[in-house]
Amino acid sequence: MKDFHATAVLLIGLTACGSPSGGTTPTQPVIPVPTSIAISPSSVTLTSAGVDAFLTATVRDQSGALMSNQTLTWTSSDEGVATVSGGTVTAVANGSATVTATSGSLSAQASVKVESSSPPPSTANVMVSDNAFNPSATRIALGGQVTWTWSGSRSHNVTFQSGASSATQASGTFSRTFNTPGSFSYQCTVHSGMQGSVSVN
Ligand SMILES: [Cu+2]
Structure with missing residues (x-):
């Protein structure tokens, strides 16, 4: 109660000081x-x-x-x-x-x-499974190398329209270095629809 009383007195005082020159009388002195x-x-x-x-x-x-x-x-x-x-x-x-x-x-x-986009890696790996490349889209830096690793039970190949391609095989790996920027698609000629791409930049 003591604090409340002090506040009331203070507000009255401010009201009085707040209207120095005529005109309207402040009804509610809100600071x-x-x-x-x-x-x-x-x-x-x-x-x-x-x-x-x-x-x-x-x-x-x-x-x-x-x-x-x-x-x-x-x-x-x-x-x-x-x-x-x-x-x-x-x-x-x-x-x-x-x-x-x-x-x-x-x-x-x-x-x-x-979150600045990171530069493409210099190496990447792709799994050759039955019957898909995983991941199907690979991104590497110019001069980078992609390695495909056979993990399925059937025979597949990695065939590009030009340049090095793999043999048709059921196990092992195939690597290719990409020295030209661009997007290069590839496929397994044994299984239609089994395809992937390498983006080089
Ligand atoms: Cu295949």
Whole structure:
């Protein structure tokens, strides 16, 4: 009760001071107090290092009204993944980070993911089973090598339209190095529909 009484007195005092010069009499002296903070968007994904995303933090008072000109501090949980300055998030390297906007005692978070597509591998493996290549689509770097390994019980082959192809065999492996960029399809000539492709870039 004592605290309540003190607050009442304070409000009366503010009311008196709040209307210095004539006109309307304030009926309800509400002093806006920062009450909530939110970040928009709450999550972003950046697909390449050096790319920016823009976050906005809004502070609202107890009645939900926007409070502009609030001092905001932005921090990143992992500056090795993403840095942040004034709401601008910059991707550094693949990973996840949490960006926090702080205003006084209020804070809000946004999750940031950096997922730049990885370069194609220099080697890849394909299983030759009955009757499919797994995976059927293979991606390798220029100059990379693909190795097919027979794992089924029937005889199959890996036949390209040009260049090295395998024998028809029931076990073992076949490897081919790709020194030309492009997409190269192949098939097993024994089983129609048993086909695959190698994408080189
Ligand atoms: Cu086959």
